[in-house]
Amino acid sequence: MAQLAAPRGGAAAGVLLAALLAAPFALASSAATGAQLPRAPKCILTGKWTNELNSNMTIFPVNLSSGMFTGSYLTAVTSSNRRIRKSPMHGSQQLLKGNGRFQPTFGFTVKWEFTESITVFVGQCFLDEDGRETLETMWLLRSKGESHGDNWKQTLVGTNTFRRLP
Ligand code: BTN
Secondary structure, X not given: OOOOOOOOOOOOOOEOOHHHHHOOOOEEEOOXXXXXXXXXXXXXXXXXXXXXXXXXXXXXXXXXXXXXXXXXXXXXXXXXXXXXXXXXXXXXXXXXXXXXXXXOEEEEEEEOOOOOOEEEEEEEEXXXXXXXXXXXXEEEEEOXXXXXXXXXXXEEEEEEEEEEOO
């Protein structure tokens, strides 16, 4: 049976999410591609997400031992004048469940394929009464400066809220 990471030094603090993972994930198919991704337990980030800018990301199956994941990000907007391309991302999420709902923190990095910029996101998955998941994030977008003197103006900061797509 799968187990989410147990803390060093004792099982007491680490609550297993065994029930969550006892059954194999159902397969959710994408109408567009026919590709199938396992439908993940709530707040395991595997799957497709969209934010208020209409950017979309796909997170490939999260490693349930380490919490690490890779994925792809298609932004709807850019601070450049380049043609937008889907870009790779990688990150990790916490797997330990404390008391109450499993509402883990996470972080990921997007290396843009069409600019020389990088964005890092940090956030938390929140689960509401109806079982809906919301990812609340903050991000830093670092663009490349032409000179050291330009360093001060190269980082944008913002927030994004993501919802899961079917
Ligand atoms: C760039 O313009 O250099 C790359 C694209 C940056 C897109 C940013 S990342 C933060 C914000 N959230 C999104 O979904 N897109 C923008």
